[in-house]
Amino acid sequence: MNSLLAQFVSECRDLIETASRCLLDLENDSSNKDQIDELFRAVHTIKGASGLFEFKPLTSTVHAGEDLLDAVRAGDVRFNSDIADLLLEMLDRLVEWLDQIDATDSLPAGAEDTSAELSRRLRLQLEDGSADEVEAEETAEASPAFDAWPEDVPPLPGADKGLTFVTYLPSPNAFFTGDDPLQTVLKTPGLMWMQIQEPESWPDLEALDPFIVQIGFLAVSDASQAEVEEHFSYVASEISIQTIGLTDAPPAEEAAPEPDAALKELATKLLASQKELLASEQHDISEHKCLESIDQVLERLTNALELVVVRTKPVHDTASLRETLEHWIHDIEVEMAGGAVAVEDTEDDEPFAPLGEPIAAAPEPQPAQEDVSAEIASPAVSTPSPRASSHLRVDAERVDPLMNLAGELIVAKNAMPFLAQKAEAADNAGDLVREIKSQHNTINRIAEELQAAIMQIRMVPVGNILSRFNRLVRDLSRKLGKDIQYLVDGEDTEADKAIVDELSEPVVHLIRNSIDHGIEDPKAREQAGKPRQGTIRIRAYHKEENVVLEISDDGKGIDVDRVLTKAVERGLLDQEKAANMSRSEALQLVFLPGLSTKEEVSDLSGRGVGMDSVGSMVRRMGGQIGIDSEQGFGTTVTLSLPLSMSVQRLMMVEVGDGLYSVPVDSVVESQKIDPAKIRRHRNAEMVVLRDRLIPLVRLRDLFECPDIEEPQTLSVMVVDVDGHESGLVVDKFHPGLDAIVKPMTGVLSGHQMYAGTALLGDGSILLALNLREMIECQYH
Amino acid sequence: MPISLTPEAAVFEGHVDITDIDQLHPWMVANTGAVLDVTDCTSAHTAVVQIVVASGMPVIGAEDTGDWRSVFNKPHSVKQV
Numbered sequence: 045m046n047s048l049l050a051q052f053v054s055e056c057r058d059l060i061e062t063a064s065r066c067l068l069d070l071e072n073d074s075s076n077k078d079q080i081d082e083l084f085r086a087v088h089t090i091k092g093a094s095g096l097f098e099f100k101p102l103t104s105t106v107h108a109g110e111d112l113l114d115a116v117r118a119g120d121v122r123f124n125s126d127i128a129d130l131l132l133e134m135l136d137r138l139v140e141w142l143d144q145i146d147a148t149d150s151l152p153a154g155a156e157d158t159s160a161e162l163s164r165r166l167r168l169q170l171e172d173g174s175a176d177e178v179e180a181e182e183t184a185e186a187s188p189a190f191d192a193w194p195e196d197v198p199p200l201p202g203a204d205k206g207l208t209f210v211t212y213l214p215s216p217n218a219f220f221t222g223d224d225p226l227q228t229v230l231k232t233p234g235l236m237w238m239q240i241q242e243p244e245s246w247p248d249l250e251a252l253d254p255f256i257v258q259i260g261f262l263a264v265s266d267a268s269q270a271e272v273e274e275h276f277s278y279v280a281s282e283i284s285i286q287t288i289g290l291t292d293a294p295p296a297e298e299a300a301p302e303p304d305a306a307l308k309e310l311a312t313k314l315l316a317s318q319k320e321l322l323a324s325e326q327h328d329i330s331e332h333k334c335l336e337s338i339d340q341v342l343e344r345l346t347n348a349l350e351l352v353v354v355r356t357k358p359v360h361d362t363a364s365l366r367e368t369l370e371h372w373i374h375d376i377e378v379e380m381a382g383g384a385v386a387v388e389d390t391e392d393d394e395p396f397a398p399l400g401e402p403i404a405a406a407p408e409p410q411p412a413q414e415d416v417s418a419e420i421a422s423p424a425v426s427t428p429s430p431r432a433s434s435h436l437r438v439d440a441e442r443v444d445p446l447m448n449l450a451g452e453l454i455v456a457k458n459a460m461p462f463l464a465q466k467a468e469a470a471d472n473a474g475d476l477v478r479e480i481k482s483q484h485n486t487i488n489r490i491a492e493e494l495q496a497a498i499m500q501i502r503m504v505p506v507g508n509i510l511s512r513f514n515r516l517v518r519d520l521s522r523k524l525g526k527d528i529q530y531l532v533d534g535e536d537t538e539a540d541k542a543i544v545d546e547l548s549e550p551v552v553h554l555i556r557n558s559i560d561h562g563i564e565d566p567k568a569r570e571q572a573g574k575p576r577q578g579t580i581r582i583r584a585y586h587k588e589e590n591v592v593l594e595i596s597d598d599g600k601g602i603d604v605d606r607v608l609t610k611a612v613e614r615g616l617l618d619q620e621k622a623a624n625m626s627r628s629e630a631l632q633l634v635f636l637p638g639l640s641t642k643e644e645v646s647d648l649s650g651r652g653v654g655m656d657s658v659g660s661m662v663r664r665m666g667g668q669i670g671i672d673s674e675q676g677f678g679t680t681v682t683l684s685l686p687l688s689m690s691v692q693r694l695m696m697v698e699v700g701d702g703l704y705s706v707p708v709d710s711v712v713e714s715q716k717i718d719p720a721k722i723r724r725h726r727n728a729e730m731v732v733l734r735d736r737l738i739p740l741v742r743l744r745d746l747f748e749c750p751d752i753e754e755p756q757t758l759s760v761m762v763v764d765v766d767g768h769e770s771g772l773v774v775d776k777f778h779p780g781l782d783a784i785v786k787p788m789t790g791v792l793s794g795h796q797m798y799a800g801t802a803l804l805g806d807g808s809i810l811l812a813l814n815l816r817e818m819i820e821c822q823y824h
Numbered sequence: 825m826p827i828s829l830t831p832e833a834a835v836f837e838g839h840v841d842i843t844d845i846d847q848l849h850p851w852m853v854a855n856t857g858a859v860l861d862v863t864d865c866t867s868a869h870t871a872v873v874q875i876v877v878a879s880g881m882p883v884i885g886a887e888d889t890g891d892w893r894s895v896f897n898k899p900h901s902v903k904q905v
Contacts, residue, residue, distance in 0.1 A: 214870075223870075224842075224869055225870045226869070226892075226895070227867070227869075227870070230892055238895075239895075239900055240877060242878075242900070246878040249849075249856070252878055254871055254874065255842075257871075
């Protein structure tokens with residue numbers, strides 16, 4: 045996939061997220077004009093960007109959606125849940141198509157049919173919505189479904205029934221591909237009127253490059269939109285088509301489109317064609333000449349839109365000019381999207397100062413180091429732009445190698461103590477030892493800083509995924525006839541991207557469970573004295589070195605007695621154990637495989653696999669899961685996950701002839717105990733430590749190591765697993781170390797006793813123990 | 825030759841193609857006070873129309889034609905109804 049297409053896919057996904065969020069917000073408050081505008085902008089940008097590629101079905105579909113939204117924005121069509129459903133369906137199709145483009149660089153088979161059908165339904169909404177309004181306003185002759193009549197276009201016969209209006213901005217290098225845009229326009233079927241659109245200003249005639257297209261065209265036809273589209277099909281990405289209509293009554297000021305909408309439309313097209321030209325290889329004309337032409341177009345565009353975006357320095361070499369133009373286009377796009385690109389004073393007036401009025405209100409330059417990301421994003425500017433530079437978009441694939449490098453550095457660091465040991469054994473090696481130790485300290489510092497820096501790059505807000513579930517809640521609650529609101533607190537809480545990505549699946553399970561099992565239907569809630577609308581709330585926050593997510597609902601809660609009964613019925617525990625279980629322990633049973641208290645299996649949940657897999661997923665990430673519930677009042681599931689799955693602090697222990705590790709976070713304390721203090725009950729061993737009864741797990745027995753003589757003191761490492769302490773009896777403690785634990789792969793991947801492996805400085809393999817599995821194995 | 829050039833005027837005849845720009849452009853730069861006559865012009869390439877529009881030079885023979893030649897004069901539009 046070429047980089048432009050990859051960027052298109054990535055940006056479209058972000059825009060789809062934005063559009064989805066706006067749609068869901070609008071369902072709650074359809075009068076929120078800001079949301080409508082933001083939604084329109086997102087869809088409009090997708091359409092504009094898609095025109096750069098040969099994805100006509102995608103462009104057509106989004107175009108239909110954009111037209112519908114434009115009518116909503118203008119107040120011609122009232123936003124309702126049918127429109128929301130349809131637009132969400134459109135976004136779903138887009139996601140599917142983007143997935144396919146991601147995989148194959150092309151749209152799936154049948155996309156044209158899907159697009160035609162979806163576009164038809166979107167446009168039908170336009171007609172339906174407008175029909176309502178016509179009836180309401182008793183203006184039978186006017187059709188509000190038409191776009192507003194452009195100022196430049198004179199009144200034409202048939203205007204009351206709607207005419208097809210074309211905006212055509214040929215590619216600047218259209219002449220080199222044999223196009224003659226004027227002839228194309230003049231041959232438009234049913235052409236009634238056309239006009240040349242000049243740029244804001246022309247360069248001196250001598251400096252004018254006559255072989256670069258700098259004019260655009262407007263045309264009105266009484267042919268159908270389909271006929272006109274067909275006529276322009278070879279330049280589909282360079283045109284936009286609307287149906288315009290003229291009513292006797294002048295349109296209300298509020299209903300009129302933004303006065304600069306057409307200009308922005310033109311500018312977007314123009315920018316797209318400049319980008320295309322920049323990306324294309326120049327053969328027929330001098331590259332520099334072509335770039336200079338783009339430079340002039342951008343300058344005019346900047347002036348026409350009255351943007352506060354300027355180039356800073358004259359550039360004479362081709363490579364620098366190309367780079368500067370790319371940044372300039374980016375800045376214009378940001379500015380047009382509503383962001384503010386900061387400027388600094390130009391050093392020279394020529395040739396880069398705007399042709400028209402001098403730049404006004406340029407902010408004071410700021411020290412470049414105040415925002416490194418801004419400098420990375422655009423070397424031409426120094427003051428951070430609120431939208432352009434507050435976030436640095438980093439391709440995860442570029443960061444991952446850095447992560448691996450950091451891992452290698454840590455392995456190298458770990459090698460140093462081994463070297464020091466070897467050197468110590470040699471004669472007169474004192475100086476060498478000191479030097480190696482000093483170097484080790486240096487590498488240690490660098491490694492820690494590098495790790496911290498990379499960690500920061502990888503940190504993303506959990507809100508990135510949590511905001512997506514709004515749609516899930518909406519769709520599922522509708523399906524089940526429930527009324528549920530979805531609230532998120534602490535969406536800015538950050539965690540490593542890998543953790544945030546992995547969070548999605550367990551959270552989906554939990555939300556599904558809340559909707560299906562937890563929250564009652566409105567009638568039942570009313571009878572229980574609760575508000576008809578249920579609430580699912582996710583609260584995210586940092587606690588020590590973990591990110592914590594609390595997923596709570598105000599549903600009917602969990603019937604603990606029923607959980608215990610089911611567990612006994614299914615043989616998951618015996619009656620005696622069930623009778624002695626605390627409420628908290630009983631609630632943990634919901635994480636056991638095969639336990640569901642829902643009698644009826646639905647396609648949402650109720651198969652008893654959800655909570656079990658949630659627990660497994662969370663533990664696989666090195667996290668912990670807890671649950672609390674009060675019958676009649678709701679349930680809260682708490683996920684606690686490490687901020688990062690990368691470098692971990694481990695404690696090393698020796699058992700038999702092997703070295704094993706456990707995460708330092710799980711270690712409560714390490715003790716040497718007298719074997720005489722061990723108490724035995726049936727087959728279990730335990731020891732009392734500071735008034736706590738700690739069950740012991742002898743790892744030598746578990747690993748079936750050969751018997752040895754009982755030592756005078758036992759080395760016991762007390763670990764905390766899901767709130768329960770256990771004492772691991774090991775042969776020897778070793779120092780802690782930082783290491784990257786990688787999951788087991790291949791034939792070992794199914795080995796539940798180990799969480800993964802880490803590479804030691806001497807090249808040997810360290811096995812990371814899966815404490816939970818190990819302790820369960822001991823008891824069962 | 826579809827273009828006849830004198831210091832006072834450029835006269836377009838028949839179809840004026842993009843290749844004629846090579847002659848027309850330097851002539852325009854050198855004769856900014858001249859006029860363009862499109863009375864006998866049947867068609868012109870976009871590049872030719874563009875350079876005429878950009879030059880701002882007076883065009884004769886386009887007014888009141890009601891055909892495509894109207895694009896040479898402001899507001900550079902053609903109404904065919």
